[in-house]
Amino acid sequence: KQEVTQIPAALSVPEGENLVLNCSFTDSAIYNLQWFRQDPGKGLTSLLLIQSSQREQTSGRLNASLDKSSGRSTLYIAASQPGDSATYLCAVQFSGGGADGLTFGKGTHLIIQP
C-alpha cells in the first residue's frame, strides 16, 4: 500500500529559528511531491511542487528537497515567523499501479512562538 508519513506530528519553536519538516513515502514511482499549508478550518495553500526529475525547489524562505531513492522529502523553513504557524501537509502523486489522486501525510502542526 502506498503511504506517506510525516514526522514530527507537532512542533513548537521560538520565532527566528530555522526548522525542518520531514516526509517519507513508500514507493519511489512518483509523478511529483507537493507541500501545502493549512490554516485552521481553511483549505490548502500550495507551497512548493517538486517534479519527479527534480531534487529541490525554493520559494522565499522555503526550500523543499526530494530524494526518490530513499523515499524522503524535507521542507526547510528559514527564519521562522509567527505567521508560519499552521499545519504543513506533504502529498505524493504516485505513478505506480493503483495510484489514485494525491496521497497525503497526516501533517505536522507547527507553532512558532513570538
Place this chain on the structure above:
Amino acid sequence: KAGVTQTPRYLIKTRGQQVTLSCSPISGHRSVSWYQQTPGQGLQFLFEYFSETQRNKGNFPGRFSGRQFSNSRSEMNVSTLELGDSALYLCASSLWSNTEAFFGQGTRLTVV
C-alpha cells in the same frame, strides 16, 4: 486570476438526506479532484474528473458520486447521508492530471 471556488461553504443536513457540492476550478484548468478531510482519517481522495470523464476513484462507497461539466465545473453528490460523512470536502483544480494542485476553501458538511 480567480482561485478555486467551492459552494456552499457550510452545510447542515439530516441523516438519510442527499447533498450536492459545487466546485469551479481555475480558468483553463481541466482536472478537478475531490477529497474528504476528517480528524481521524486525514485527507482522502474521492475521485478525479478530466474533460467530463471520471479518471480515478478512491475507496469510497457508491453513495459518493460526481460529475464534470463542459466548462470544467464539477459537482459532488452524496446520497443517503450518514453521520460519518461529516467532514470538510475539498476540491482541487489542476491544469492537467498529475500537475500542481490548487485547492478551494472547502465545504464543511455536518450531518445530524
